[in-house]
Amino acid sequence: MLPPDTTVDFDVTVEDALALHSFIRDFSATIKKMKWKGVFSLYVLVGACAFYLFMKRDSMTALIFGIIGIVAVSLIYPKWFNAVTKRSTRRMLEEPMFKKGAGHYRLRFSEDGLYSEGPLGKSHIYWVALSRVAMTDEYLMIVLGGSGFPLPKKQIPEETLLEIKAYLEDKMASVAQK
Numbered sequence: 001m002l003p004p005d006t007t008v009d010f011d012v013t014v015e016d017a018l019a020l021h022s023f024i025r026d027f028s029a030t031i032k033k034m035k036w037k038g039v040f041s042l043y044v045l046v047g048a049c050a051f052y053l054f055m056k057r058d059s060m061t062a063l064i065f066g067i068i069g070i071v072a073v074s075l076i077y078p079k080w081f082n083a084v085t086k087r088s089t090r091r092m093l094e095e096p097m098f099k100k101g102a103g104h105y106r107l108r109f110s111e112d113g114l115y116s117e118g119p120l121g122k123s124h125i126y127w128v129a130l131s132r133v134a135m136t137d138e139y140l141m142i143v144l145g146g147s148g149f150p151l152p153k154k155q156i157p158e159e160t161l162l163e164i165k166a167y168l169e170d171k172m173a174s175v176a177q178k
Contacts, residue, residue, distance in 0.1 A: 012152075021093070039078070046066060101120055127175045
C-alpha cells in the first residue's frame with residue numbers, strides 16, 4: 001500500500017508529453033468519430049466510382065475496384081490518420097509555449113487529492129478530476145481529461161508505480177461510489 005503523502009519526482013520531455021497525448025487520443029471519442037467520418041467518406045467515394053464503372057457496363061471492373069478500394073481504405077486510412085495526428089501533435093509540442101511544460105515535476109499523493117509542482121507552477125487536483133490510470137510499456141499514465149502526467153518507468157521504480165496505480169484506482173472507485 002502507498003504510504004501517506006508519498007512524493008515522486010520525475011522529468012518530462014517532449015517525447016513523454018507526446019506519449020501521453022497519443023495515449024489520451026487513443027481513447028478520445030472525438031478523435032474516433034473524426035477517423036470514422038473520414039473512412040465513411042472514402043467508402044462513399046469508392047462506392048460512387050464503382051457505381052460509375054457499373055453504369056458503364058463494366059461490372060467486373062466495378063466489383064474489383066470496389067473490393068480493392070474498400071480494403072485499401074480500411075487498412076490504410078486509419079494508419080495514415082494516426083500518423084498525421086501524431087505529426088501535428090509533435091509540431092505543437094515543439095512550439096516554445098509547449099516546451100515550457102517539459103522539465104522536472106513533483107507529485108504528492110494525499111487523501112484529499114494530488115499535488116503537482118512543475119515548470120508551469122503548482123496545482124491541487126481533486127480525485128474527481130482523475131479520469132484514467134493505466135500502465136503502458138514505458139509509463140504509468142495518469143489522465144485528467146485532456147491532460148495528465150506520464151510517469152516514466154525508467155525514472156521511478158516499478159514497485160512504486162504499481163502502488164501508485166493501485167492507490168489511484170482505489171481513489172477513482174471511491175469517488176465513483178459517491
